[in-house]
Amino acid sequence: MTRPAATATQQIDDARVRVTRFDFAPGAETGWHKHGMDYVITTLTDCHMLLEEPGGATRRTLIPAGTTYRREEGVEHNVINDGDAPMSFVEVELK
Numbered sequence: 001m002t003r004p005a006a007t008a009t010q011q012i013d014d015a016r017v018r019v020t021r022f023d024f025a026p027g028a029e030t031g032w033h034k035h036g037m038d039y040v041i042t043t044l045t046d047c048h049m050l051l052e053e054p055g056g057a058t059r060r061t062l063i064p065a066g067t068t069y070r071r072e073e074g075v076e077h078n079v080i081n082d083g084d085a086p087m088s089f090v091e092v093e094l095k
Contacts, residue, residue: 007023043087044065
């Protein structure tokens, strides 16, 4: 199944951080990727995510607007908007 791509808009990329805003239409995805840095996510909208993980595992999660969470370098996944409304978040990668 081919999904539309999420839009990634780089906002800052300096010696300390890379900040990217991600906007997803319903059904859009990031595509498979592995995080090369620790990162923090702040949701701008309610985010109904379908996460595809290595080995074929999937999981669904709802992350309410304004929520912040962090993950460590090495996370590998594909993030999909599993809701029926656009979703957006800002990712801050720590260099």
